[in-house]
Amino acid sequence: MYRYDEFDHQLVAERVEQFRGQVERRISGELSEDAFKPLRLMNGVYLQLHAYMLRVAIPYGTLSSRQLRKLAHIARVYDRGYGHFTTRQNIQYNWPALARIPDLLAELAEVEMHAIQTSGNCIRNVTADQYAGAIADEIEDPRIISEIIRQWSTFHPEFSYLPRKFKIAVTGHAHDRAAIKLHDIGIVIVRNDAGEVGYEVHVGGGQGRTPFIAKKLAEFVPKDKLLAYLEAVMRVYNMLGRRDNSYKARIKILVHETGEEEMRRLVEAEFAQIDASKMLEVPQGEIDRIASYFQPPALETLPARSAAFDARKGEDASFAQWCRTNVVAHKESGYAIVNISLKPIGGVPGDATDVQMEEIAELAEAYSFDEVRVTHEQNLVLPHIRLDDLKAVYDRLVMHNLATPNLGLISDTIACPGLDYCNLANARSIPLAQEISNRFADLDRQYDIGELKIKISGCINACGHHHVGHIGILGVDKKGTEFYQISLGGSADEHASLGDITGRAFTEDTIVDAIETLVETYVGLRHADERFIETYRRVGLTPFKERLYAE
Secondary structure (H helix, E strand, O other): OOOOOHHHHHHHHHHHHHHHHHHHHHHHOOOOHHHHHHHHHOOOEEEOOOOEEEEEOOHHHEEEHHHHHHHHHHHHHHOOOEEEEOOOOOEEEOOOOHHHHHHHHHHHHHOOOOOOOOOOOOEOOOEEOOOOOOOOOOOOOHHHHHHHHHHHHOOOOOOOOOOOOEOEEEEOOOOOOOOHHHOOEEEEEEEOOOOOEEEEEEEOOEOOOOOEOOEEEEEEEEHHHHHHHHHHHHHHHHHHOOOOOHHHOOHHHHHHHHOHHHHHHHHHHHHHHHHHHOOOOOOHHHHHHHHHOOOOOOOOOOOOOOHHHHHHHHHOHHHHHHHHHHEEEOOOOOEEEEEEOOOOOOOOOOEEEHHHHHHHHHHHHHHOOOEEEEOOOOOEEEEEEEHHHHHHHHHHHHHOOOOOOOOOOOOOOEEOOHHHOOOOOOOOOHHHHHHHHHHOOOHHHHHHHOOOOEEEEOOOOOOOOHHHOOEEEEEEEEOOEEEEEEEEOOEOOOOOEOOEEOOOOEEOOOHHHHHHHHHHHHHHHOOOOOOHHHHHHHHOOHHHHHHHOOO
16 A cells, blocks of 8 residues: 655645635635635535535545544544545545634545545546455556556646546456546556556546547557656647537547547657657656555465355355355455445445444454455445455444445445535435335345446436446436436446436436336346346347336
């Protein structure tokens, strides 16, 4: 896990004190809200529907126990006893008082955390595969290059005022858990025919008002040239990106309007100039220093099977269910990856209380080499758990309502804060997610349905990733009334696709019944062991639409 050096400490401390002065000037009236807005956004502070909201960066989704305890402390002391984990692998606090935010940021700095560049028209928090360093068949831990990108992009003088916000994701595995094709830049660590490790670079993905799947601009960028290539992409975007229309300012629009081939040509021409200067070659010593912070923990040599683990599954059916859905094979024998669902039946997706965060921190310290991961699907991960310890971990999770065995199932819904918090939203997302969760609460039914990813956004900005849900739900406003539009067939993995809109929207009174109809239609159409997305891709929209709108 990366640790701050003296430059990081100085940078964050200076930013906290700078923002303290800006807050004091805002509270005194010296700064208007309009003048304060760009200053607060650079420090992760939004003005939402009812109060200010603070978004804290969790680079590539990795936390130590000490950091998670601090996040719990922040929730208890500065907020209302909980935090909300987001699809950017960050955490948001919905109720901090503006006057206290500088003190909050100073406390975060004590554990090497901050809120810099979690908002505004800059390069946002870099995200990565939540199983990094723990999953088998990974070419390389993506957090190493993610940290290098973080250091390159933080306060980069050319990229602090981009045409629009900019997001980067990295994966080192063939199975994409980081949704790289839905990012402004998505990076896949690959190996070429000569066995060399490098990077496949996708550019121009994104959701929102006009969704696009990213285009593959580079098949293979050598390891020592990635920053130069990224800088080339950013320079082309900074020069040509729209600044006169915020709806057309994202790089996805530039790639679409310029064309894939011409965009590739522009980037490669810029890249050639930057590469010739050698200005962005990271010294090997610095790469080695950063890589050393991500060395695998000192795992024991254990047998692949655990008799005690197998016996406990046989004795406890609930534990066996949880293992079936929430436990993933580790790359080392005798260990497992544990997914902690933040989607209890009827709960708020992504929310965790201060007490729950403290319990997870204790579990990480006791059983997972002091490491926790945040997923872009709003759950948490303990990446290195011995098979022999799984039952003990499960029992403690049960005590804190953290052992819902629903990972990847219909109740494991992604949802944005929606109209309960966000002043951009048109409709509520949280109550709908809760209603769907309650409707499909029966675990046996969830297991029968199988993998089905529902994603809900309260407005066209798509913070709930509805475009890439197997079933996507978008809240829309019609003359002051909340309606919900359904799309089908979206996916955020290596076979990324955008959902197809089914037709007219549904009222809040009929939307859950509509989801029920879709599920029943799928169950009636599927082949043996066929997932929802596979059935949809085989039969298409028509049979679902016919059932959905049958009179």
